[in-house]
Amino acid sequence: MDYLWLKALHVAAVLVWVGGLSAAAFAAASKGSADEPGRIALLEGVRHWDQRVTSPALLIVWGAGLTLAVQGAWFPAPWLIIKLAIVLLLSALHGILSGTLRRLAHPDAASPPSWLHHAPVLIVGGVIAIVLLVVVKPL
Amino acid sequence: MSPQQRAAELMQLRRMRIVSLIEGSTLLLLLLVAVPLKHLAGIFVATRIMGPVHGLAFLAYTWMLIQTVSGGGWSRSQTLRLVIAALIPCGAFINERALARRQAMLEAAC
Numbered sequence: 001m002d003y004l005w006l007k008a009l010h011v012a013a014v015l016v017w018v019g020g021l022s023a024a025a026f027a028a029a030s031k032g033s034a035d036e037p038g039r040i041a042l043l044e045g046v047r048h049w050d051q052r053v054t055s056p057a058l059l060i061v062w063g064a065g066l067t068l069a070v071q072g073a074w075f076p077a078p079w080l081i082i083k084l085a086i087v088l089l090l091s092a093l094h095g096i097l098s099g100t101l102r103r104l105a106h107p108d109a110a111s112p113p114s115w116l117h118h119a120p121v122l123i124v125g126g127v128i129a130i131v132l133l134v135v136v137k138p139l
Numbered sequence: 140m141s142p143q144q145r146a147a148e149l150m151q152l153r154r155m156r157i158v159s160l161i162e163g164s165t166l167l168l169l170l171l172v173a174v175p176l177k178h179l180a181g182i183f184v185a186t187r188i189m190g191p192v193h194g195l196a197f198l199a200y201t202w203m204l205i206q207t208v209s210g211g212g213w214s215r216s217q218t219l220r221l222v223i224a225a226l227i228p229c230g231a232f233i234n235e236r237a238l239a240r241r242q243a244m245l246e247a248a249c
Protein backbone atom coordinates (compact mmCIF):
# COMPACT_ATOMS: atom_id res chain seq x y z
CA MET A 1 0.00 0.00 0.00
CA ASP A 2 1.19 3.53 -0.77
CA TYR A 3 3.10 5.06 2.17
CA LEU A 4 0.90 8.17 2.40
CA TRP A 5 -2.35 6.17 2.30
CA LEU A 6 -1.02 3.92 5.04
CA LYS A 7 0.01 6.97 7.07
CA ALA A 8 -3.48 8.44 6.65
CA LEU A 9 -5.03 5.14 7.79
CA HIS A 10 -2.68 5.06 10.80
CA VAL A 11 -3.46 8.67 11.83
CA ALA A 12 -7.23 8.14 11.40
CA ALA A 13 -7.07 4.96 13.53
CA VAL A 14 -5.00 6.80 16.18
CA LEU A 15 -7.62 9.58 16.41
CA VAL A 16 -10.46 7.06 16.77
CA TRP A 17 -8.47 5.04 19.32
CA VAL A 18 -7.47 8.01 21.49
CA GLY A 19 -11.06 9.33 21.43
CA GLY A 20 -12.45 5.95 22.52
CA LEU A 21 -9.67 5.45 25.07
CA SER A 22 -10.42 8.85 26.63
CA ALA A 23 -14.14 8.05 26.79
CA ALA A 24 -13.38 4.70 28.46
CA ALA A 25 -11.01 6.40 30.94
CA PHE A 26 -13.55 9.08 31.89
CA ALA A 27 -16.32 6.50 32.26
CA ALA A 28 -14.20 4.18 34.42
CA ALA A 29 -12.79 7.04 36.49
CA SER A 30 -16.17 8.71 37.08
CA LYS A 31 -17.46 8.42 40.60
CA GLY A 32 -20.94 7.07 41.20
CA SER A 33 -22.76 4.01 42.38
CA ALA A 34 -24.27 1.38 40.12
CA ASP A 35 -27.81 2.17 41.27
CA GLU A 36 -27.61 5.77 40.01
CA PRO A 37 -30.08 6.21 37.16
CA GLY A 38 -28.41 6.02 33.75
CA ARG A 39 -24.97 4.99 35.03
CA ILE A 40 -25.20 1.36 33.95
CA ALA A 41 -26.56 2.45 30.55
CA LEU A 42 -23.64 4.89 30.13
CA LEU A 43 -21.05 2.25 31.07
CA GLU A 44 -22.69 -0.30 28.76
CA GLY A 45 -22.69 2.25 25.91
CA VAL A 46 -19.00 3.04 26.36
CA ARG A 47 -18.20 -0.68 26.63
CA HIS A 48 -20.03 -1.46 23.36
CA TRP A 49 -18.21 1.42 21.62
CA ASP A 50 -14.94 0.07 23.01
CA GLN A 51 -15.66 -3.45 21.70
CA ARG A 52 -16.88 -2.43 18.25
CA VAL A 53 -14.80 0.66 17.44
CA THR A 54 -11.95 1.44 19.85
CA SER A 55 -10.45 -2.06 20.08
CA PRO A 56 -10.44 -2.68 16.28
CA ALA A 57 -8.91 0.82 15.89
CA LEU A 58 -6.09 -0.28 18.24
CA LEU A 59 -5.36 -3.27 16.00
CA ILE A 60 -5.21 -0.97 12.95
CA VAL A 61 -2.95 1.46 14.85
CA TRP A 62 -0.46 -1.33 15.54
CA GLY A 63 -0.70 -3.02 12.12
CA ALA A 64 -0.40 0.19 10.09
CA GLY A 65 2.13 1.74 12.47
CA LEU A 66 4.56 -1.18 12.39
CA THR A 67 4.22 -1.43 8.59
CA LEU A 68 5.01 2.29 8.29
CA ALA A 69 8.05 1.90 10.55
CA VAL A 70 9.36 -0.96 8.39
CA GLN A 71 8.52 0.69 5.03
CA GLY A 72 10.03 3.99 6.10
CA ALA A 73 13.13 2.23 7.55
CA TRP A 74 12.62 4.10 10.83
CA PHE A 75 14.00 1.29 13.04
CA PRO A 76 15.97 1.66 15.32
CA ALA A 77 15.56 5.46 15.70
CA PRO A 78 15.48 6.32 19.44
CA TRP A 79 12.36 8.50 19.08
CA LEU A 80 10.51 5.51 17.58
CA ILE A 81 11.60 3.12 20.34
CA ILE A 82 10.44 5.59 23.03
CA LYS A 83 7.19 6.15 21.13
CA LEU A 84 6.62 2.37 20.90
CA ALA A 85 7.16 2.03 24.65
CA ILE A 86 4.56 4.75 25.32
CA VAL A 87 2.09 3.15 22.88
CA LEU A 88 2.63 -0.22 24.61
CA LEU A 89 1.82 1.36 27.99
CA LEU A 90 -1.26 3.11 26.58
CA SER A 91 -2.36 -0.17 24.95
CA ALA A 92 -2.00 -1.97 28.30
CA LEU A 93 -3.97 0.83 29.97
CA HIS A 94 -6.65 0.36 27.31
CA GLY A 95 -6.83 -3.36 28.12
CA ILE A 96 -7.20 -2.63 31.85
CA LEU A 97 -9.89 0.01 31.20
CA SER A 98 -11.74 -2.30 28.85
CA GLY A 99 -11.80 -5.13 31.43
CA THR A 100 -12.76 -2.68 34.19
CA LEU A 101 -15.69 -1.37 32.15
CA ARG A 102 -16.93 -4.93 31.68
CA ARG A 103 -16.82 -5.38 35.47
CA LEU A 104 -18.36 -1.99 36.33
CA ALA A 105 -21.34 -2.49 34.01
CA HIS A 106 -22.88 -4.82 36.60
CA PRO A 107 -24.77 -3.63 39.66
CA ASP A 108 -22.76 -5.60 42.26
CA ALA A 109 -19.33 -4.64 40.90
CA ALA A 110 -16.53 -3.49 43.19
CA SER A 111 -15.17 0.01 42.60
CA PRO A 112 -12.17 0.32 40.24
CA PRO A 113 -8.61 0.65 41.58
CA SER A 114 -7.92 4.20 42.75
CA TRP A 115 -4.99 4.77 40.36
CA LEU A 116 -7.40 4.43 37.42
CA HIS A 117 -8.77 7.87 38.36
CA HIS A 118 -5.52 9.23 36.91
CA ALA A 119 -6.01 7.41 33.58
CA PRO A 120 -7.26 10.50 31.67
CA VAL A 121 -4.13 12.43 32.71
CA LEU A 122 -1.90 9.50 31.69
CA ILE A 123 -3.58 9.38 28.28
CA VAL A 124 -3.23 13.13 27.64
CA GLY A 125 0.43 13.05 28.78
CA GLY A 126 1.16 10.00 26.61
CA VAL A 127 -0.46 11.52 23.52
CA ILE A 128 1.45 14.82 23.92
CA ALA A 129 4.74 12.92 24.28
CA ILE A 130 3.98 10.80 21.19
CA VAL A 131 3.11 13.84 19.04
CA LEU A 132 6.31 15.62 20.14
CA LEU A 133 8.42 12.54 19.38
CA VAL A 134 6.85 11.96 15.96
CA VAL A 135 6.75 15.57 14.76
CA VAL A 136 9.95 17.02 16.25
CA LYS A 137 11.98 13.76 16.32
CA PRO A 138 14.30 15.21 18.97
CA LEU A 139 16.35 11.98 19.35
CA MET B 140 -22.84 -13.50 39.67
CA SER B 141 -25.87 -12.19 37.77
CA PRO B 142 -26.96 -13.92 34.50
CA GLN B 143 -25.85 -10.88 32.44
CA GLN B 144 -22.48 -10.82 34.18
CA ARG B 145 -22.07 -14.54 33.52
CA ALA B 146 -23.02 -14.08 29.85
CA ALA B 147 -20.47 -11.25 29.46
CA GLU B 148 -17.79 -13.35 31.16
CA LEU B 149 -18.55 -16.37 28.95
CA MET B 150 -18.36 -14.21 25.82
CA GLN B 151 -15.01 -12.82 26.95
CA LEU B 152 -13.68 -16.35 27.63
CA ARG B 153 -14.81 -17.53 24.18
CA ARG B 154 -13.08 -14.59 22.49
CA MET B 155 -9.95 -15.12 24.56
CA ARG B 156 -9.84 -18.81 23.62
CA ILE B 157 -10.13 -17.96 19.91
CA VAL B 158 -7.31 -15.40 20.15
CA SER B 159 -5.19 -17.95 22.10
CA LEU B 160 -5.65 -20.50 19.32
CA ILE B 161 -4.81 -17.93 16.65
CA GLU B 162 -1.65 -16.88 18.51
CA GLY B 163 -0.51 -20.48 19.03
CA SER B 164 -1.29 -21.44 15.43
CA THR B 165 0.58 -18.50 13.91
CA LEU B 166 3.62 -19.38 16.05
CA LEU B 167 3.49 -23.01 14.86
CA LEU B 168 3.11 -21.85 11.23
CA LEU B 169 6.07 -19.53 11.67
CA LEU B 170 8.31 -22.14 13.32
CA LEU B 171 7.26 -25.27 11.43
CA VAL B 172 6.51 -23.89 7.95
CA ALA B 173 7.93 -20.41 7.37
CA VAL B 174 11.35 -20.86 9.03
CA PRO B 175 12.10 -24.25 7.32
CA LEU B 176 10.98 -22.76 3.98
CA LYS B 177 13.42 -19.90 4.50
CA HIS B 178 16.41 -22.00 5.54
CA LEU B 179 15.86 -25.17 3.50
CA ALA B 180 14.26 -23.82 0.33
CA GLY B 181 15.42 -20.20 0.32
CA ILE B 182 11.82 -18.91 0.27
CA PHE B 183 12.16 -15.73 2.32
CA VAL B 184 8.64 -14.44 1.68
CA ALA B 185 7.14 -16.98 4.11
CA THR B 186 8.90 -15.50 7.17
CA ARG B 187 8.35 -11.96 5.85
CA ILE B 188 4.60 -12.64 5.96
CA MET B 189 4.32 -14.93 8.98
CA GLY B 190 6.70 -12.92 11.21
CA PRO B 191 4.54 -9.76 11.32
CA VAL B 192 1.31 -11.81 11.35
CA HIS B 193 2.49 -13.68 14.46
CA GLY B 194 3.77 -10.43 16.01
CA LEU B 195 0.36 -8.84 15.63
CA ALA B 196 -1.37 -11.99 16.91
CA PHE B 197 0.91 -11.97 20.00
CA LEU B 198 0.09 -8.31 20.67
CA ALA B 199 -3.65 -9.02 20.35
CA TYR B 200 -3.30 -12.06 22.63
CA THR B 201 -1.39 -10.17 25.34
CA TRP B 202 -3.84 -7.28 25.15
CA MET B 203 -6.84 -9.63 25.45
CA LEU B 204 -5.19 -11.33 28.42
CA ILE B 205 -4.85 -7.98 30.22
CA GLN B 206 -8.47 -7.20 29.36
CA THR B 207 -9.71 -10.62 30.57
CA VAL B 208 -7.85 -10.49 33.88
CA SER B 209 -8.84 -6.84 34.50
CA GLY B 210 -12.48 -7.93 34.28
CA GLY B 211 -12.01 -9.47 37.72
CA GLY B 212 -12.70 -12.88 39.22
CA TRP B 213 -9.14 -14.18 38.82
CA SER B 214 -6.94 -14.99 41.80
CA ARG B 215 -3.30 -13.82 41.89
CA SER B 216 -1.97 -17.34 41.24
CA GLN B 217 -4.33 -17.83 38.29
CA THR B 218 -3.28 -14.48 36.84
CA LEU B 219 0.41 -15.30 37.32
CA ARG B 220 -0.06 -18.68 35.60
CA LEU B 221 -1.80 -17.03 32.62
CA VAL B 222 0.93 -14.39 32.29
CA ILE B 223 3.79 -16.93 32.51
CA ALA B 224 2.12 -19.20 29.94
CA ALA B 225 1.63 -16.17 27.68
CA LEU B 226 5.38 -15.58 27.62
CA ILE B 227 6.52 -19.14 26.80
CA PRO B 228 6.35 -20.56 23.27
CA CYS B 229 3.05 -22.39 22.64
CA GLY B 230 1.88 -21.33 26.11
CA ALA B 231 -1.23 -19.96 24.40
CA PHE B 232 -2.43 -23.57 24.01
CA ILE B 233 -1.97 -24.16 27.77
CA ASN B 234 -3.95 -20.99 28.47
CA GLU B 235 -6.64 -22.03 26.00
CA ARG B 236 -7.22 -25.22 28.03
CA ALA B 237 -7.31 -23.27 31.31
CA LEU B 238 -9.84 -20.86 29.78
CA ALA B 239 -11.92 -23.78 28.45
CA ARG B 240 -12.05 -25.28 31.97
CA ARG B 241 -13.16 -21.95 33.43
CA GLN B 242 -15.78 -21.61 30.68
CA ALA B 243 -17.09 -25.13 31.42
CA MET B 244 -17.31 -24.29 35.14
CA LEU B 245 -19.26 -21.11 34.45
CA GLU B 246 -21.60 -22.91 32.04
CA ALA B 247 -22.19 -25.67 34.58
CA ALA B 248 -23.12 -23.06 37.17
CA CYS B 249 -25.93 -21.72 34.90
